[in-house]
Amino acid sequence: MSTFLATHKLGIRFGVSALVLAVLTMDFGPAFAQGFTPGRYGIGTPANVELIASRDVDVRADGHGLPAGTGKYEAGAILFSQLCVDCHGENLLGGRERGGALIGGRGTLTSEYPRRTVESYWPFATILFDYIRRAMPYPSPGILEANEVYSVIAFILSEANIIEKSMVIDADNLAAIEMPNRDGFRSDWQPEMFR
Amino acid sequence: MTRKFKPYGPEITAVPDLKNRGQHSKALSQRADQAPSRRKLLLGAAAAAGAVALAASPKKARAVAPPGAVEYHVPVDPTLVPGRPPGLNGGYGTRSQFETEVREWSGSGTSSRTPLASSEGTITPSALHFERHHNGIPEIDPEDHTLLVHGMVKRPLTFSMADLKRLPSISRVAFIECSGNSAGEYHAARGNELHNMHGLVSSSEWTGVALSTVLREAGLEPGAAWILAEGRDASMLSRSIPVEKALDDAILAYAQNGEALRPEQGYPLRLLLPGWEGVTNVKWLHRLDVSDAPFQTREETSHYTDLNIITGEAKQFTFVMAAKSLILFPHPEVKLNGAGFYEITGLAWSGRGKIKRVEVTTDGGKTWHLAELQDPVLPKAQTRFRFPWVWDGERAILQSRATDETGYVQPSIRQLKEVRGDAERGNVNYHNNAIQTWQVNPGGTIENVHFSGNA
Numbered sequence: 228m229s230t231f232l233a234t235h236k237l238g239i240r241f242g243v244s245a246l247v248l249a250v251l252t253m254d255f256g257p258a259f260a261q262g263f264t265p266g267r268y269g270i271g272t273p274a275n276v277e278l279i280a281s282r283d284v285d286v287r288a289d290g291h292g293l294p295a296g297t298g299k300y301e302a303g304a305i306l307f308s309q310l311c312v313d314c315h316g317e318n319l320l321g322g323r324e325r326g327g328a329l330i331g332g333r334g335t336l337t338s339e340y341p342r343r344t345v346e347s348y349w350p351f352a353t354i355l356f357d358y359i360r361r362a363m364p365y366p367s368p369g370i371l372e373a374n375e376v377y378s379v380i381a382f383i384l385s386e387a388n389i390i391e392k393s394m395v396i397d398a399d400n401l402a403a404i405e406m407p408n409r410d411g412f413r414s415d416w417q418p419e420m421f422r
Numbered sequence: 423m424t425r426k427f428k429p430y431g432p433e434i435t436a437v438p439d440l441k442n443r444g445q446h447s448k449a450l451s452q453r454a455d456q457a458p459s460r461r462k463l464l465l466g467a468a469a470a471a472g473a474v475a476l477a478a479s480p481k482k483a484r485a486v487a488p489p490g491a492v493e494y495h496v497p498v499d500p501t502l503v504p505g506r507p508p509g510l511n512g513g514y515g516t517r518s519q520f521e522t523e524v525r526e527w528s529g530s531g532t533s534s535r536t537p538l539a540s541s542e543g544t545i546t547p548s549a550l551h552f553e554r555h556h557n558g559i560p561e562i563d564p565e566d567h568t569l570l571v572h573g574m575v576k577r578p579l580t581f582s583m584a585d586l587k588r589l590p591s592i593s594r595v596a597f598i599e600c601s602g603n604s605a606g607e608y609h610a611a612r613g614n615e616l617h618n619m620h621g622l623v624s625s626s627e628w629t630g631v632a633l634s635t636v637l638r639e640a641g642l643e644p645g646a647a648w649i650l651a652e653g654r655d656a657s658m659l660s661r662s663i664p665v666e667k668a669l670d671d672a673i674l675a676y677a678q679n680g681e682a683l684r685p686e687q688g689y690p691l692r693l694l695l696p697g698w699e700g701v702t703n704v705k706w707l708h709r710l711d712v713s714d715a716p717f718q719t720r721e722e723t724s725h726y727t728d729l730n731i732i733t734g735e736a737k738q739f740t741f742v743m744a745a746k747s748l749i750l751f752p753h754p755e756v757k758l759n760g761a762g763f764y765e766i767t768g769l770a771w772s773g774r775g776k777i778k779r780v781e782v783t784t785d786g787g788k789t790w791h792l793a794e795l796q797d798p799v800l801p802k803a804q805t806r807f808r809f810p811w812v813w814d815g816e817r818a819i820l821q822s823r824a825t826d827e828t829g830y831v832q833p834s835i836r837q838l839k840e841v842r843g844d845a846e847r848g849n850v851n852y853h854n855n856a857i858q859t860w861q862v863n864p865g866g867t868i869e870n871v872h873f874s875g876n877a
Contacts (some may be wrong), residue, residue: 270589271585349724354723
């Protein structure tokens, strides 16, 4: 009996020690010697909802992240003529400054002179909102309100003959707009293999 | 000029009149009389320290010191006058006023290129690391900078720079290459300067905290697959990064080559994704948003996608920079001075791992020779190769070809065009890692050509 107990206790002690050792040495070998407790380091400050909301500006392809607001062609045309025309041109085909053509180019992607524009190349309309809000206009990014961003998008997509001029853009219908090159992309992490 | 030691003089019988001895007194008077006022201004602080001695020099110092250098007086014989003490440059070292290499920047102001022609070894000086910005270089106070980690995590967290530096650190050497590097050389051989052709690649030792460490603090939720990395520049550049890479070898880097990141390299914090296309190494990083799908940002759809004009389809998320090598000597900006010995040398790198071998041909691919690889050969880092060559003075076709540890062999330009099609622009020319050809002419001049004869 006593022998059994002794063996049993020894077994438990051994088992526990082995377990503790195994856990502690998983990722944290050197730290073990200094009495480090396994798990997280406990560094970093919890981020509250307000902080996250103030920084979380991204809009995804499914429309997640789009704010409330509406946009119309006429308002977009006015904004475009004031803020966008220098770089993108009156006819949206490129302007005096940097900034490429926004429309045209359909059917050129298999030609020797492919023209990549919002109209011919961009797969999702949501990219317009995400990008314009974060990065445009180039000299003063971040100045546009949600309604204004939606309006500029309405203007561009109408000029690209993707939507009707009468369409009012908002968070509910932007992601559903079918872009001409929607299926033109294939995810492939690796370049072609040569041996 | 080397020092001319004076012969033994007569036996010394009295204290010599050193004060009035020719050369030194002349030097001192010239310092007072001839030093330009601008130099006096520059060295004012040092003069106050009473530690400057300048000898006469018929050679004029440079009127304007090159960027990164300070103009100092150049003595005829530096062995005759004490050199300057440390600290004249304020305690932060400067390069020699005789070194003039700079990054050449684009007219559009969005990029600058590493001067590869003068590169030595495998590390790019931080001040010469190539740049690509999407709306300029932001000026950021690190005290005011935090990284937010949120989305599909158990504990949304912010990290100050001090927080990140408390976490266990790691260092590694890695190259960064823009996926648009060498794009101008795809359609035709056009460039005649190395930096213009291929200067959007550089190498550094980077230090920071493993991204996996930070993600463990926040705790990934089941289904987390992609992370949006966002910069704090005026373009708020953003790219979707697979969690797989984030947990593999991604680093939140705060240091480069032993000191804080340079502002143009993302100070105070950048993402480092070893071996992946430059734009994914998001600079001025301030937010990581974890999700179950890629975010489809502008920089991973409209740009940085690779159009194939044969199929009309574009490849997206082409992260890995494939094996590439480049002969950096000789090159079109130099002329060989007659037949004889030359060391062919260059750099090779692969985003998949280590360089296994580099072969060099001098006859357009009829015969290939193994180049010597300089140790250490590190994964996803640039490797220096060398090949001894005796030029016979006749036309020669020089090429280098890299093979990485996965067996990937650097392709010829013809092989790339067979797969992707050929166009001057339209992103068809991205990820151009084709073999580069230098044609050596009998006179010793060197031309950039496309040559697929036997390649």
